[in-house]
């Protein structure tokens with residue numbers, strides 16, 4: 001294998017980055033096919049001073065992560081009973097808009113404010129932490145690099161005080 005092949009791979013991946021921005025990219029990766037996901041490719045191709053929104057692969061890259069996240073939450077027996085009556089497609093769209101807007105993207109979040117929405121649910125700290133773990137798993141499944149994962153998790157973490165009512169188990 002010639003020494004320049006990683007560079008060639010990066011150039012090819014950057015050239016095809018719009019094709020990589022598909023919500024099913026993580027599923028493809030999980031099957032073992034080495035398709036670059038939107039966020040991994042965007043992070044590699046965007047200049048280091050680009051906004052988090054650009055480094056995550058813009059709205060399509062963020063939506064792919066949020067799709068995996070809501071699937072993970074739906075399977076997570078620590079919290080999924082909370083979402084029995086929730087339209088998970090609508091939840092995914094709101095989360096995508098929220099993260100898109102908070103990461104420097106041109107989206108408007110039209111969902112409800114975090115505090116009044118979650119207050120009647122009496123959310124416990126361990127439930128929030130369970131969902132943070134579901135987000136970490138979603139970021140990993142989508143190949144989001146460490147720098148971008150940390151920044152996105154900081155955005156999610158900044159909502160904790162508005163969502164959690166009690167640290168009780």
Ligand code: HEM
Nearest residue numbers: 079082083085086094095098111112123127128131132159
């Ligand atoms: C991890 C951080 C969290 C974020 C960023 C977040 C954000 C959101 C957003 C954007 C929505 C949709 C708003 C709307 O429909 O107008 C939502 C809905 C919801 N959240 Fe959270 N949430 C978080 C954690 C939690 C936790 C820990 C619970 C409970 C265990 C929870 C329970 C719910 C439920 C049940 C809904 C749906 C309400 C409905 O169907 O009307 N969330 N959340």
